[in-house]
Amino acid sequence: RKEVEQDPGPFNVPEGATVAFNCTYSNSASQSFFWYRQDCRKEPKLLMSVYSSGNEDGRFTAQLNRASQYISLLIRDSKLSDSATYLCVVNGYSSASKIIFGSGTRLSIRP
């Protein structure tokens, strides 16, 4: 089982739609969780951290469910510029690995 698993997509949704991604992680000792965004042939960039209480940043909402070991990202009123790959990232806090990336979910917003 992979340490961090994501649905690879692609998700193809119309502009203005609401879209949600989930990500599961295997290490119950994981401490920190993030969503990164990666545009084609670019480096990943931090989108938002994910807190136990859930957090919101404009159209983006991230939630953490420690009991079920998953995190989610909700994008409301999607824009064309939201088209990218969204990477789920978990801080492993183990000696063998540090932050661990999921394989990413591709999102394509159509006009």
Add this chain to the structure above:
Amino acid sequence: ETGVTQSPTHLIKTRGQQVTLRCSSQSGHNTVSWYQQALGQGPQFIFQYYREEENGRGNFPPRFSGLQFPNYSSELNVNALELDDSALYLCASSLGADGYTFGSGTRLTVV
């Protein structure tokens, strides 16, 4: 505040050769992590350096090695290059465990 810079941006090497990739960390960051990202995959953790010491290693063979210098810049060395080493190599710096900032990467092609 300067970001993370990597050099070179692109590189073509022949199978069996050796390569050195370089990374200058963001000002104030003492931790550098290296990742390999194959096309269509999420970044895979290679290793991390904290204050010039290796501080965790992923599932990569010993021919992948690294260094961190007193100014916290870092090098990734790969010996005996194989075709499967062709990938985007990402360097990320951080202050401790959170808030990773990525460089734009080095795209390595092995022929």
